[in-house]
Amino acid sequence: MESFVHLFYALSILVLPAIRWYFNYVFQAGRGNLPPGPQGHWLFGFKAPRMHPWRVYASWEKLYNSSISSFRILHRRTVIINDAHAAVELLNNRASNYSDRPISWMYHEICDRKKSVFNISSLDPRHAQYRRILQSGLGRTSTESYLPIMLAQMQILVAGLTETPKEYQKHLRRNAVAVIMKVAYGYDVVESDPFIAVAEEAAKISGWALQPGRWLVDYFPLLRFIPSSMPGAGWKRQGESWKRRLYSLSDVPHLWVKSQIMSGLYDESFSSRLLRPDGTEFVGAEQEDIIKWCAGGLYAGAVDTTLSALMSFVHLMAVYPEYQRLAQQEIDQVVEAAKCGADDLSLPNACHLRHLPYLTAVLKETLRFAPVSNLALPHKAIEADIYNGHYIPAGATVMPNIWAIMRDSEIYSDPERFNPGRFHSPDSQTPVQTDPRIYAFGFGRRRCPGIHFAETSMMMTMAGILSKFDISLPAGNVSPLPFEFTTGLTSHIKPFDIVITPRQTAN
Numbered sequence: 001m002e003s004f005v006h007l008f009y010a011l012s013i014l015v016l017p018a019i020r021w022y023f024n025y026v027f028q029a030g031r032g033n034l035p036p037g038p039q040g041h042w043l044f045g046f047k048a049p050r051m052h053p054w055r056v057y058a059s060w061e062k063l064y065n066s067s068i069s070s071f072r073i074l075h076r077r078t079v080i081i082n083d084a085h086a087a088v089e090l091l092n093n094r095a096s097n098y099s100d101r102p103i104s105w106m107y108h109e110i111c112d113r114k115k116s117v118f119n120i121s122s123l124d125p126r127h128a129q130y131r132r133i134l135q136s137g138l139g140r141t142s143t144e145s146y147l148p149i150m151l152a153q154m155q156i157l158v159a160g161l162t163e164t165p166k167e168y169q170k171h172l173r174r175n176a177v178a179v180i181m182k183v184a185y186g187y188d189v190v191e192s193d194p195f196i197a198v199a200e201e202a203a204k205i206s207g208w209a210l211q212p213g214r215w216l217v218d219y220f221p222l223l224r225f226i227p228s229s230m231p232g233a234g235w236k237r238q239g240e241s242w243k244r245r246l247y248s249l250s251d252v253p254h255l256w257v258k259s260q261i262m263s264g265l266y267d268e269s270f271s272s273r274l275l276r277p278d279g280t281e282f283v284g285a286e287q288e289d290i291i292k293w294c295a296g297g298l299y300a301g302a303v304d305t306t307l308s309a310l311m312s313f314v315h316l317m318a319v320y321p322e323y324q325r326l327a328q329q330e331i332d333q334v335v336e337a338a339k340c341g342a343d344d345l346s347l348p349n350a351c352h353l354r355h356l357p358y359l360t361a362v363l364k365e366t367l368r369f370a371p372v373s374n375l376a377l378p379h380k381a382i383e384a385d386i387y388n389g390h391y392i393p394a395g396a397t398v399m400p401n402i403w404a405i406m407r408d409s410e411i412y413s414d415p416e417r418f419n420p421g422r423f424h425s426p427d428s429q430t431p432v433q434t435d436p437r438i439y440a441f442g443f444g445r446r447r448c449p450g451i452h453f454a455e456t457s458m459m460m461t462m463a464g465i466l467s468k469f470d471i472s473l474p475a476g477n478v479s480p481l482p483f484e485f486t487t488g489l490t491s492h493i494k495p496f497d498i499v500i501t502p503r504q505t506a507n
Contacts, residue, residue, distance in 0.1 A: 034070055035391075037071040045073045058401055058403060067085065068083070069082065074220075076218075078378075084411060086387065098380070098398055101121060101378065112246075117294060118297060122445060138449060149183055150179055150456065154464040157461065161469060176306045181195055182269070185253045185257040186267035186272060187256065199303045202245070206300075305490055306457060307490075309366060315493045315495065317471040319418075319473065319480065327358055327362050331352075331359065335348055356459070360423075364436055370485065370491070371402045373490055377489075381393065400443060471498055473497070
């Protein structure tokens with residue numbers, strides 16, 4: 001009987017998807033002019049690049065003379081958007097058709113992350129609830145309540161960089177984790193805290209599980225029913241192992257904050273306010289589950305992205321000392337002119353941030369030059385569509401190439417040059433270039449709901465670092481240009497040797 005079941009699975013896996021692929025492929029090809037792109041193998045299709053795919057995709061715009069291109073892996077069509085106009089038109093103006101997420105059977109089902117904030121289907125009623133909760137919990141008013149947390153953690157970061165500057169990567173990661181853990185759960189991170197390792201591991205697992213073309217189950221969903229004990233099902237055992245590890249990201253801190261609330265010994269946080277909105281009674285089980293996923297999404301979405309931006313920032317400041325000096329001069333002047341009641345009057349405080357236009361320009365240029373996500377999280381076409389005469393099939397994965405948009409010379413002059421001045425006009429006469437934040441944080445109904453929180457957190461950290469430290473290349477080192485970038489769901493400039501020293505002229 002067991003052998004018969006295995007044979008049935010084998011036939012189902014091989015025959016039914018093949019029939020589905022054949023008719024799907026013939027049907028799509030006959031419907032119109034698909035966006036141009038590489039054909040690849042007649043059966044398997046194109047083999048997506050694993051290293052710096054955004055560069056490959058960006059080259060297709062000139063190669064195929066089209067702002068959108070596409071390729072097929074087995075029966076699934078992926079459309080790449082290399083142009084800002086196309087991204088805005090499709091993902092913003094036609095948001096009702098492009099706000100869904102493609103199903104990643106490995107990540108959504110095997111790893112059981114289908115309820116996660118960033119991957120849930122837009123057709124699921126939870127999606128609207130998630131966005132409403134996160135927009136409220138991370139908006140301007142809520143972010144103001146988190147400013148003391150950001151300032152306190154900046155002081156710890158400054159102390160760490162002063163004591164062991166060579167460990168700046170560890171200090172930056174600790175800062176990113178500590179801010180979001182305190183905000184989301186009221187949890188105080190300690191030295192060598194296990195949650196720091198969890199954050200790094202969870203980001204890596206998500207990247208591996210979501211990697212296009214890596215998992216056959218993403219193209220043949222029936223494979224998910226294969227018993228994990230079967231020979232050759234190592235991929236499923238791996239996914240189940242990742243499922244257990246990923247739950248530590250959402251369940252462990254949630255259970256911790258719930259137990260703290262019940263004990264009466266807790267600091268108010270995003271989770272505590274939502275779990276007991278009236279201050280006495282806990283919400284029901286369904287609403288609690290929604291809150292758990294929202295807090296986990298806040299944590300998962302903020303830590304690695306913030307760290308990536310800050311890693312690029314410190315390396316860019318080392319290579320471009322002239323821009324670093326301009327930012328430091330601005331910070332010194334503003335801090336000296338406006339004491340804001342901080343414990344440490346030499347450190348920038350929250351009220352200083354709105355008076356730092358040049359540092360804001362540095363943040364914008366960092367996000368443009370070194371996008372946190374070179375490829376935005378994929379969207380899915382709910383219904384078939386036509387754009388510039390190209391047919392986009394229903395169910396197609398649609399992926400904005402943020403790196404290509406940020407390197408578009410029609411939007412940004414001399415795009416390969418790092419130049420914060422493109423976003424700063426001291427005399428208000430020189431026109432500034434398009435704010436990259438309208439592209440950096442996503443599009444349409446899947447746009448990041450925590451933009452104000454993320455910007456405030458990054459600005460506070462950048463201001464704190466530059467107010468106290470000079471960042472430079474080691475003596476005698478040649479500028480490491482062109483930069484290399486890491487590959488993954490998030491990206492940043494690959495680390496190289498830098499020197500962080502206390503400023504002699506710091507306030």
